[in-house]
Amino acid sequence: MTLQSGIHADPYETIKLADCKNLSYRAVKLIIDKEKIVLLMKIPSKGSWEDDFDVAMGKLLDASSPCYVFYRLDSVNSFGSDWIFICYVPESSDVRLKTIYAATKATVLKQFGDNLIKDDITVNCVDEMNLKAYKKIMESKSAPGPYTEAEIEVAGIHTGEVTTGLHSSYQTIGGVSFALSPDSRSVLKIFSSGECDYVQLKCDILSETIKVCGTREHITPKQIAEICPEKEGRYHLFRFRYMFEGEEHSATFFIHTISGNQSTVKAECCILVARQLY
Structure with a gap:
């Protein structure tokens, strides 16, 4: 609005x-x-x-x-x-x-x-x-915008391709940047290789970094809803596996959950800004 x-x-x-x-x-x-x-x-x-x-x-x-x-x-x-x-x-x-x-x-x-x-x-x-x-x-x-290594790697999640390395910081708006923590970079590589089907990430406002909250080798949509915190926003990468005509297929989803009015305005704004990384 x-x-x-x-x-x-x-x-x-x-x-x-x-x-x-x-x-x-x-x-x-x-x-x-x-x-x-x-x-x-x-x-x-x-x-x-x-x-x-x-x-x-x-x-x-x-x-x-x-x-x-x-x-x-x-x-x-x-x-x-x-x-x-x-x-x-x-x-x-x-x-x-x-x-x-x-x-x-x-x-x-x-x-x-x-x-x-x-x-x-x-x-x-x-x-x-x-x-x-x-x-x-x-x-x-x-002019086309420059692609950071982080953007290239995240794009690789959608295509099944893994690129080498991640940029340590991604600039979103003036004065605010969010870096993927080393653990986050490692987990994203694991996810893109297909070794796990779910990654939950959070925006750490104090350190301005994206941190891993947890991973699951296999998970259902219902289980994702059960592990979403009520008072904090989260990012989720979810690989949905399904059968079609006797063959296994998968689709990758990026999900952003928010906490309604239970977190501060500053927290929600930072989470929305950091989301541009994906």
Whole structure:
């Protein structure tokens, strides 16, 4: 569920915003003022979108004031011109402003027309938004992500192939990383080789590591439910064996169990973040 603030543009501002979508304008700047979305500035088109970019950003972005910017590209889609949406919230902004701008973002996009948005960018510093920086952001988005050894090995679980070694740490979000413990790495290799059909893992928040809770050579789905703790989240790797037309087959499942409201918000958030490893 996306948190929303309830702030929106009134009909007058909506009409003004719609008028800015023609080719005469290159960019528009919106702010939140008195709990309303307000159109603060319009930048006319002069050259190509690349020629206009740095000049427009220099006029639109204020080092100390958050805003939303819609910047028109020269390309089009079936709905009209392609636009870049920029949510600019300086690091120095207070928590209240950061929260309001984050919670109002979806409404701003909807009122402008989210089917026109080609790129959606959030920046915290004026220097992060110039033509060179924007192109680097787009290159990083289009480039295939690097695979860590951990990701390769976990993928091998699904294909029955074992890769050598596991990366000691996997970065998920800024400032939070979870490493597979040596025991976890060993157990995952055993599981992928077919020597056991079940592995239970947990996220140790204090040490930011993924640790083994237990393994079973053979287990049924009902037995998995019986050994799931009620007050802590767990990850489970389960190989389900079955017979079909006289032949034995197997399917591998990754299961994430959560504890409802019996654990802290911090614990559940960390468990969800660490899950990206799989």
